[in-house]
Amino acid sequence: MKKIILTGGGSAGHVTPNLALVPSLKELGYEIQYIGTRNGIERKIIEDEKIKYHIISSGKLRRYFDIKNFTDPFRVLKGIFQAVVIMRREKPNIVFSKGGFVSVPVVIAAYLNKIPVIIHESDITPGLANKLSIPYCTKICVTFPESLKNVKGHDAVLTGTPIRQELLDGSRIIGRRLCGFTDEKPILLIIGGSLGSRFINNTVRNSLNELLRVFNIVHICGRGNVDKSLNMRKGYIQFEYLNRELPHIMNAADIVVSRAGANVIFELLALKKPNLLIPLSRASSRGDQILNAASFEKSGYSMVLQEEEMTQMTFLNKIKELYASRNNYINNMKASPVRHGVSKIINLIEKCSN
Structure with missing residues (x-):
């Protein structure tokens, strides 16, 4: 059985698109697990879906001055170590990241373990977490056509956003x-x-x-x-x-x-x-x-x-x-030509996990 680890957190917008992929992943026989934080909004949403949930440490990525900016890098390093342990124990075929600050240690840990990583960027320009994650990923899924020029030089695919059935x-x-x-x-x-x-x-x-x-x-x-x-x-x-x-x-x-x-x-x-x-x-x-x-x-x-x-x-x-x-x-x-992206993303997951 193939295994996928999903990640993303900080707000519901970094979690619900992951849930949109779950029915199709189950149909294809994937074992699904999730990595998030102890107190993030993602924990309750994922545990309510009866998906195995792993907790790691993560700092918040701030664009403004805060005293925690000096301590949170150590929390991120701790999170990377914890995620590496999870990757080595669970041996997933692939990691799919929806962004948010918890995703950075997970993506880096997957890269260190030579596990393919797909990240999804919902907005026209990448968020800070995804900017930090892009060098470690295999593919980048984007939602807007305008986004392709903002991740130029990387392996980006226009997929649209996954929407729950x-x-x-x-x-x-x-x-x-x-x-x-x-x-x-x-x-x-x-x-x-x-x-x-x-x-x-x-x-x-x-x-x-x-x-x-x-x-x-x-x-x-x-x-x-x-x-x-x-x-x-x-x-x-x-x-x-x-x-x-x-x-x-x-x-x-x-x-x-x-x-x-x-x-x-x-x-x-x-x-x-x-x-x-x-x-x-x-x-x-x-x-x-x-x-x-x-x-x-x-x-x-x-x-x-x-x-x-x-x-x-x-x-x-x-x-x-x-x-x-x-x-x-x-x-x-x-009249919109835009369609939600579940099938395109699932096809990409299948291709990369093989």
């Missing part, structure tokens, strides 16, 4: 039932990312009176960000994070407000959901979401509102505009 199989009826909505108002879904966005959360909550006149609202607000004082508002429901319920609720949504992480925007494209993207600003990110959003806006798949331009008034106006023109966005998404 269950997301495509969600039920609108079940989604409405899970939310307890009894009227026929359209559903506005707010996704602030698995870690939440205080900025989006506050703007949404300050706009509830106006929004609830037109929409029922599902608000995925991130861990620790539920406002219990709003639990009794009719037509408004909050979740910290959704896993198994998410396919049904995404299918029930009529329009969506989201950050512009590559995984979620390609899920919205696959589901053909009209969306307003609010990318993370350059002040709090490396600007990858701004590039992702610009690409989707140019293709006619998304409406975009920059965080610096966002006020309660501009937010409400964009929501009204999006809902009024939703059919245009749906038609543009129907």
Whole structure:
């Protein structure tokens, strides 16, 4: 039996694409294991799927000054040693990395053990973890055509992003039932990312009176960000994070407000959901979401509102505009040549693991 080790963590966006590969890998007879951190969001998600989970140490890769920048390199070195031990014990045929800071020790350990490594980059430009991992990998999977020039000189393949089949199989009826909505108002879904966005959360909550006149609202607000004082508002429901319920609720949504992480925007494209993207600003990110959003806006798949331009008034106006023109966005998404990348990535895994 072939064996594959998956890795990736720090946010759900570095985990869920791995899960999209699991059914196909099982069909092909792979034994699947995962390497992550002790307290990362990836641990619960993977253990819920009954996949064998290995814990290693890992430092966070920061672009700003922090005293931990002096100690975390030692945590990374410890993580490399731990990952090397795991590789030698488990002897996987291949490693697939979705990025995030935990992936760097795993990729290096696989390289040291002469195990093929495939990494996947969701955004137009590689994140810091993947930049560090690229010299040690066998193949690089990218999502946007624009990405190919950003990994020039390396063995890059345009695959698209892997999307879980269950997301495509969600039920609108079940989604409405899970939310307890009894009227026929359209559903506005707010996704602030698995870690939440205080900025989006506050703007949404300050706009509830106006929004609830037109929409029922599902608000995925991130861990620790539920406002219990709003639990009794009719037509408004909050979740910290959704896993198994998410396919049904995404299918029930009529329009969506989201950050512009590559995984979620390609899920919205696959589901053909009209969306307003609010990318993370350059002040709090490396600007990858701004590039992702610009690409989707140019293709006619998304409406975009920059965080610096966002006020309660501009937010409400964009929501009204999006809902009024939703059919245009749906038609543009129907005409998209982009398909999700499970089959291409699986073929690459098969080729490299042989």
